[in-house]
Amino acid sequence: MTPTSLRRLPAVLVVDDELRSQEALRRTLEEDFEVFCASGADEGMEILDREQSTAAIRVVLCDQRMPGTTGVAFLKEVRSRWPDIVRIILSGYTDAEDIIAGVNEAGIWQYLLKPWQPEQLLLTLQRAAEVWRLQQENQRLSLDLRTAEPALRRQVEKKQDKARRQFGIDAFVRHAGSPLDGVCELIARVAPYDLSVMVTGESGTGKEMVARAIHYESARADKAFVTENCGALPDTLLESELFGYKRGAFTGAVEDRVGLFQQADGGTLFLDEIGETSPAFQVKLLRVLQEGEFRPLGSNRAVTVDVRVIAATNRDLEADVRSGRFREDLYYRLATIAVHVPPLRERRMDLPLLAETLLASSAQALGKTVSGFATETLAALATYDWPGNVRELQNEILRMVALGEGPLLLPALLSSRVLGRPAVAEATHWSDDLGGNLKTRMEALERVVLEAAMRRHRGNKSRAAQELGLSRVGLRAKLQRHGMTDE
Structure with a gap:
């Protein structure tokens, strides 16, 4: 095994009692991650005990149903001992209680269903590794701010300026006369205004990069940029993720949870794959966009937020509107400004x-x-x-x-x-x-x-x-x- 000091790739632990499933996951991930595999909870804990002395493993991907214990129970223990590790459940079952328990008890970041698609799984793991990195950066910046020394504050401001340069318009690599010139010009013109933006384009074109550029070129650049993949979660879980809930709102809700809308207050919320949401959820999202407020699940009090929403999709939403699959009023609310990202072949x-x-x-x-x-x-x-x-x-x-x-x-x-x-x-x-x-x-x-x-x-x-x-x-x-x- 590669010595810890020489590791270059982020590490992921796969826990699955089926060896064939382990090998399939390893083949999918091994080009982008250092992959550790365990056939059960005990073996998984042994690997974590050994590797976490240097904080090597950033993500744990665990099957839900295994002999002797469940994935939720295992990840609950992982959360108690290594709370910074990003935890993901992989299951062939869609039992609602399992999902709710996973989110509340084990702090599950994503709940993936079998059969999984290699590209989607790899993208999810890449984002999980980025979440881990951002957590560490956030903790470090928070520590700097608590010291409250002017010199440290200047360092934070420099980091914010660096983030603007790294994620703003200058981050787009393009040749003179590129079709991206028009995209960058449009970003520069719309970023200062608090208007909703719909980013369209094929998978992999950089729609999230466009959303980040809009955020960092706006007056909200020093506030949070929060992302959510709407296509990865069922309605009930997506609603609790975005709006939050109060303790006792449903079985398994043992503590209050702040939703992503509140986390993004003052900043920007990026809703990826908005075209995959159901009409029922679209109604709830439309009300939040119209009223600027919502009620967390189980709460009688409305929460008011100031959030700029940027949505993205690789679908033809205008066709979905005509077919009735996507609400027309929500489409026009989200697509105040439309930005199309051209594919690489163009x-x-x-x-x-x-x-x-x-x-x-x-x-x-x-x-x-x-x-x-x-x-x-x-x-x-x-x-x-x-x-x-x-x-x-x-x-x-x-x-x-x-x-x-x-x-x-x-x-x-x-x-x-x-x-x-x-x-x-x-x-x-x-x-x-x-x-x-x-x-x-x-x-x-x-x-x-x-x-x-x-x-x-x-x-x-x-x-x-x-x-x-x-x-x-x-x-x-x-x-x-x-x-x-x-x-």
Whole structure:
């Protein structure tokens, strides 16, 4: 195991009694996290006792139903001993009492349902690690403020200025003439005004980044920026998260809970995936936006808040309004200003700058020295369509930096999906532009396919032959016929 002093990735503990489930979770997370696995509560506690001397583990992902104990009971013990660890339950059951108990007794941050989607699970764990980091930063800043010395106050102000620079408009990496220029101009114009904003765009385009920029370019920059993923929670849990509740409001409510609206008072509340909410919840949210007040569950007193709401979605909400899936009045209340974030494929001129920026941050995060990309690598990155947008590009570069051994990132380090699509585009180009009869064109296309397969499999003839449906001897014969040497 890597010595504690050399760890570069945040660590997560997976507790699940099914080994196959453990392995699936490990494969999904291991590129972004150092993953520890335990088959039960006792083994999980042993790992935590060993690793938490250096605060190594930031997130615990635990199955709810295990032999001997429940995930909630285990995480309740984790909370009592290591309250800073972010706790997540993974379950194939949607029992309401389990959910309520998890939130109240164990302080569960997220309740994920099986079957889980790899991309959504990874995103949730990444956000959980960021929550842990922000908790530590908040505790440190709070300690600084309690000392109340002018010098320390100036340090806090400098950090706030740094946050404005890090999350404001200047944080957007773009080339001259980029479609993002219009987005940044719109952010600068609307940020000073307390208007609701709807941010739209495909998954991974940076909608939360736009919301943060609006917050840090506004007069609310020194107040809280609070986020909630509306698509990750059922209605009852989302309502308690946003509005809070009083002790005794329902079974398991053993203490008062302050909702996110109150936590964001004076600042900004970012509601991601707003299009995934139900019509019933939309009615409750609309009233809060109209009246500026709400009642926590179990309370008879209204709470007044001053919150700017920024919502985001990757859905076509106008179509959902027409179909009746999303309330029209709520849509127009949220979309006073609409900001659309273009996908990466529509701003290819930004890709070289963006790739270099992500390379620098990835190399720093992994503690490696990398000088840049090979020309062929950048060409492949520029040809790929990036359906996962900036998030997919970031993960691809992290992977390349982790696997790379030299100063340059070579094309062989690219994943098969990135290498595959340029091959299709290249083949289409050959088919359209190459002269000659059908036989000549087919031979040219065959060479392109062979080259792409050999690149994807790093020159491994057995695997390339298997993909192409050839014997190894047959593949070798084709390579020789096209003058493609072993090298």
